[in-house]
Amino acid sequence: MSQQKILIIPGDGIGAEVTEWGKQALQAIGEIFGHRFTFDYALLGHAAIEATGSPLPEETLAKARESAAILFGAIGHPKYDNDPSAKVRPEQGLLGLRKALGLYCNIRPIQLFDELIGASSLKPEVLRGADILFFRELTGDVYFGQPRGRTEDGLTAYDTMIYSKYEVERIACKAFEAARLRRKKVHSVDKANVLDSSRLWRETVNEVAKDYPDVALHHMFIDTAAMALIKDPRQFDVVLTGNLFGDILTDEASQIAGSMGMLASASIGDSTGFYEPIHGSAPDIAGKGIANPMASILSAGMLLSYAFGLHAEAAAIQKAVALTLKQGWRTGDIADGNTPADRILGTAEIGKKIVENIIQVTQAVAA
Ligand code: IPM
Ligand code: MN
Numbered sequence: 001m002s003q004q005k006i007l008i009i010p011g012d013g014i015g016a017e018v019t020e021w022g023k024q025a026l027q028a029i030g031e032i033f034g035h036r037f038t039f040d041y042a043l044l045g046h047a048a049i050e051a052t053g054s055p056l057p058e059e060t061l062a063k064a065r066e067s068a069a070i071l072f073g074a075i076g077h078p079k080y081d082n083d084p085s086a087k088v089r090p091e092q093g094l095l096g097l098r099k100a101l102g103l104y105c106n107i108r109p110i111q112l113f114d115e116l117i118g119a120s121s122l123k124p125e126v127l128r129g130a131d132i133l134f135f136r137e138l139t140g141d142v143y144f145g146q147p148r149g150r151t152e153d154g155l156t157a158y159d160t161m162i163y164s165k166y167e168v169e170r171i172a173c174k175a176f177e178a179a180r181l182r183r184k185k186v187h188s189v190d191k192a193n194v195l196d197s198s199r200l201w202r203e204t205v206n207e208v209a210k211d212y213p214d215v216a217l218h219h220m221f222i223d224t225a226a227m228a229l230i231k232d233p234r235q236f237d238v239v240l241t242g243n244l245f246g247d248i249l250t251d252e253a254s255q256i257a258g259s260m261g262m263l264a265s266a267s268i269g270d271s272t273g274f275y276e277p278i279h280g281s282a283p284d285i286a287g288k289g290i291a292n293p294m295a296s297i298l299s300a301g302m303l304l305s306y307a308f309g310l311h312a313e314a315a316a317i318q319k320a321v322a323l324t325l326k327q328g329w330r331t332g333d334i335a336d337g338n339t340p341a342d343r344i345l346g347t348a349e350i351g352k353k354i355v356e357n358i359i360q361v362t363q364a365v366a367a
Pocket of ligand 1: 075076091094095247278
C-alpha cells in the first residue's frame with residue numbers, strides 16, 4: 001500500500017494518553033504488514049480553544065481534509081459543563097468537524113469479550129452472546145437543527161428536531177447493508193408515536209427496507225428500546241437510529257460490554273473517516289496514566305478496516321486485545337472483585353502488552 005497519512009487528534013482529557021496507544025498499534029501493524037503510515041497531529045476542543053481561541057481551528061480542518069483517516073481521542077472539559085453561558089465550547093469542535101467532513105454515519109459495535117462478562121453490572125446469562133452494531137445518524141437531528149436559541153427575555157430556549165428524507169435514506173442503506181453481512185435483522189428506533197420527524201424516519205426506513213427483502217425490519221420506540229436493551233440485549237443485531245437517540249442508547253449499551261473504555265466507533269460519510277472511542281475525556285482520571293487505551297486501539301482497528309480495507313490487520317488488533325484480556329491483564333475500569341491487584345495495569349503498561357500481542361498473534365498466523 002502506498003503511503004497513508006493518518007491525522008491524530010488527541011483532543012482533551014485522557015485523549016492524548018489513549019490515542020498514543022492507538023497510534024502505536026497502527027505503527028506495529030505498519031511494520032508487520034509492510035504499510036507506510038505517516039502521522040500528523042492537530043488540535044480540537046478545549047485544547048484548541050486554549051491554543052487558538054477556536055474549538056475547531058482552520059488548520060485542523062485543513063489537515064483533516066487532506067488526511068486518509070483521523071484517529072481521535074476525546075473531547076470536553078469540566079470548566080464548561082457547569083457554565084451554560086459559555087458561548088465557545090469544546091464540543092463545538094467535534095460537532096463542527098463531523099458536519100464539515102459530512103460524517104453522517106456513526107458505527108458503534110457493542111462487542112462483548114468473554115473475559116469481561118463479570119465487569120458488567122448486568123447478569124452474565126442476560127449478556128452472553130450479545131453482539132450489536134449501532135448505526136447512529138451523526139450530522140442531523142436536534143444536534144444541528146435550526147432554529148435554536150433563546151428568546152430575548154432569556155426565559156425560553158429551544159432546539160429543532162429535524163430530519164430530511166435523504167438523511168434517513170443514506171444511513172438506513174448503510175444499516176441494511178451491514179445487516180446483510182450479519183444476522184439479517186435491523187431494529188429502527190424512533191419516537192413515531194409522538195414526533196413528526198420520527199414519522200418521516202419510520203416511513204423512509206420502510207421504503208428503504210423494500211430493497212432488502214432478506215433483512216427483517218423491526219421498529220421500536222426509543223423508550224421501549226432503552227428498556228429492551230438491558231432486559232434482553234441478544235434480540236438486537238443492527239440498530240438504526242437518529243443522532244440524539246443514538247447518543248443515549250450507545251452509552252447505555254456500553255454497559256453490555258462492561259465499560260465505556262472498551263468501545264470503538266467509526267464515523268464515515270462523504271470524505272475522510274473519523275475513528276474514536278465512545279468514551280469521553282474523563283477529566284477525573286486525566287493525566288494519571290490509568291485510562292483504558294483499548295477503545296482507542298480498537299478504533300485504530302476500525303480505521304484499518306473501514307478507511308483502508310485492511311481486514312486482516314484489523315482482525316490482528318481484535319485478537320491482540322482479546323489475548324491481552326485472556327492473559328488476565330486489566331485496567332481499573334474493567335477489573336472486578338476477582339482481579340488480582342498485580343494484574344491491574346496503567347495505560348502505558350497495558351498498551352505495551354497489547355502491542356506485544358499484536359506481534360504475537362501475527363507471528364502465529366505467519367507460522
Ligand atoms: C459522543 C459524544 C458527543 C455527542 C459529545 C461530546 C458532543 O457524547 O460522541 O457520543 O453527543 O455526540
Ligand atoms: Mn455520547
